[in-house]
Amino acid sequence: MRVHFIAIGGSAMHNLALALHHKGDQVTGSDDSLFEPSKSRLDTYGLLPEELGWFTNKITPNLDAVLLGMHAKEDNPELLKAQELGLKIYSYPEYLYNQSKNKTRVVIGGSHGKTTITSMILHVMHYHDKEVDYMVGAQLEGFETMVHLTDDNEFIVLEGDEYLSSPIDRRPKFHLYQPNIALISGIAWDHINVFPTRENYLNQFEVFLELMKNGSILVYNEDDPAVKLLAEAATKPTRKHAYTVPKHQIIEGTTYLDTPEGDMPIEIFGKHNLSNLAGAKWMCQHMGIDEDDFYEAIATFKGASKRLEKITESKTSVIYKDFAHSPSKVSATTAAVAAQYKERKIIACLELHTYSSLNPKFLAEYKNALDPADIAVVFYSPDAVEIKKLAPVSKEQILEAFDRDDLIVMTDPTAFKEWLLKQSLDHSTLLLMSSGTYGGLDFEEVKKLVN
Structure with a gap:
């Protein structure tokens, strides 16, 4: 099979490209941005596009399938060419x-x-x-x-x-x-x-x-x-x-x-x-x-990557990071950590990062989600709100939504990092929940909080 990927660099898309390559198919692809680990993994198997961008000359009549990723737009030049040629265009799940x-x-x-x-x-x-x-x-x-x-x-x-x-x-x-x-x-x-x-x-x-x-x-x-x-x-x-x-x-x-x-x-x-x-x-x-x-x-299952992933621990402290971002996941994860470490102080940090979590109409869904934690922090970037073209979110809206008087709300990545690195984790559990990176937080540096 000759298969071409439009937006080959996505997490799901590049894995499917690798799977088809291992299966013996002839795989090509394009993308206008490529990041790690997709970039290195594609390069290892000779699937990395030679240059970034969209190239209609890659869309030829002899292709058996064109796979379209969510990162591409409806007016993508390669997609338009594939439609013009009448090629079979698949979504990832299709x-x-x-x-x-x-x-x-x-x-x-x-x-x-x-x-x-x-x-x-x-x-x-x-x-x-x-x-x-x-x-x-x-x-x-x-x-x-x-x-x-x-x-x-x-x-x-x-x-x-x-x-x-x-x-x-x-x-x-x-x-x-x-x-x-x-x-x-x-x-x-x-x-x-x-x-x-x-x-x-x-x-x-x-x-x-x-x-x-x-x-x-x-x-x-x-x-x-x-x-x-x-x-x-x-x-x-x-x-x-x-x-x-x-x-x-x-x-x-x-x-x-x-x-x-x-x-x-x-x-x-x-x-x-x-x-x-x-x-x-x-x-x-x-x-x-x-x-x-x-x-x-x-008995030997340690968890999926980024799902309550233990990144470091000592006899008296432990740090977890978790992909949790929706209200139900945040609530369940915080409660689980609090129940597992009843004798320790629980510090829970949540980054609001997705379209849903940054939507003022949706914020009320987070009510009491961080209550099991002794110290609770919500971090979000006003720049991310602006980039996503959402209505502005205020500190007061966050406090009202989570319904917790002592909630710490931060919007500056540097200030959040400085606050975090000053925390004593003796007899404590630190839980970092996000589908983002807290504005570029270095988790290797965070590990040093645990002796």
């Missing part, structure tokens, strides 16, 4: 479906937890040498790429993102996968720039369930009222399995899972992660892994 039409598609959906659950499933499969195709939204230990495609594997495990597919395909990605086995972890309004109301967002999950294959299997989190309601009403699945937070206990900072063989220590913690584990267990069982083998493998 091409994944095209590559897996004859496989059993296992799709993990939900506003939160989907990367972790997908990662857990792949960890268990890898541990037991079970080969599967996959697409996951984080780099995993032991896996070279975030995407893997073959002609032979029976299963493909797909993280089902509800965001849009491409600039010319406004369907949510997970609407294109038509799962044989599906999971929904939880539903909490997100992506307000695309789904302006809670009802509109909820409807995307209804459609997802309607697009499952007849006679499929649905696994769902019954602790989430919205998920439970939709799952019980779904007609496509003929088998449904509900899960909840499994029995466990925390002893001296270690979580022990209640299993048929007794209490088992695990690397992860927090009710949301334990709930994710319960969902992953059902999915693995439907993929041929029995319960005992699942527990043996999951």
Whole structure:
């Protein structure tokens, strides 16, 4: 296959490009900006564009497929040329479906937890040498790429993102996968720039369930009222399995899972992660892994990259960074850390970085999200608000939204860094939550806070 990528440098796109290259396809691509690690990884396999920009001469009639990334615009010159030539243009999820039409598609959906659950499933499969195709939204230990495609594997495990597919395909990605086995972890309004109301967002999950294959299997989190309601009403699945937070206990900072063989220590913690584990267990069982083998493998799972990732620790302090940015994720992550380290001071820092989190209409969703922390900080950049062409956000709006009188609100990256590096972490846990970088914070420097 001859495949050309428009906007090859994206996190998802460059991983798919690498996967197709490893599969034996002839891959080319273009982009107007390239950053690490995409740049080096593409260069390693000879896929790095020779120069930045869009070049219509790369779009030729002999291309079998053109893949269009979200970074490109509708008036992209290469896209217009491909349309003019009548070439087959795919979005990222559409091409994944095209590559897996004859496989059993296992799709993990939900506003939160989907990367972790997908990662857990792949960890268990890898541990037991079970080969599967996959697409996951984080780099995993032991896996070279975030995407893997073959002609032979029976299963493909797909993280089902509800965001849009491409600039010319406004369907949510997970609407294109038509799962044989599906999971929904939880539903909490997100992506307000695309789904302006809670009802509109909820409807995307209804459609997802309607697009499952007849006679499929649905696994769902019954602790989430919205998920439970939709799952019980779904007609496509003929088998449904509900899960909840499994029995466990925390002893001296270690979580022990209640299993048929007794209490088992695990690397992860927090009710949301334990709930994710319960969902992953059902999915693995439907993929041929029995319960005992699942527990043996999951005991060594340390978490997905940037998901409650421990970056350093000593006997009396520890620092975590987490991709959490939506209200439900921030609340769950802060509560999990506070429960795990009850005897320590909890310092929680949150950067408001996404379109949704910086939208004044959405801010109220964060009410009480940071309450479990002893010290709570919210950082945001007024410049980022301006770049995103959003209404200005004031300190007073942040304080009112989070409903916490002692909340520290910062807008200057240098001031935030100086404040952070002055903190004593003795008998403390520092939690840094963001999908950004706090204006360029050096995490290696932050590590020095722990002796």
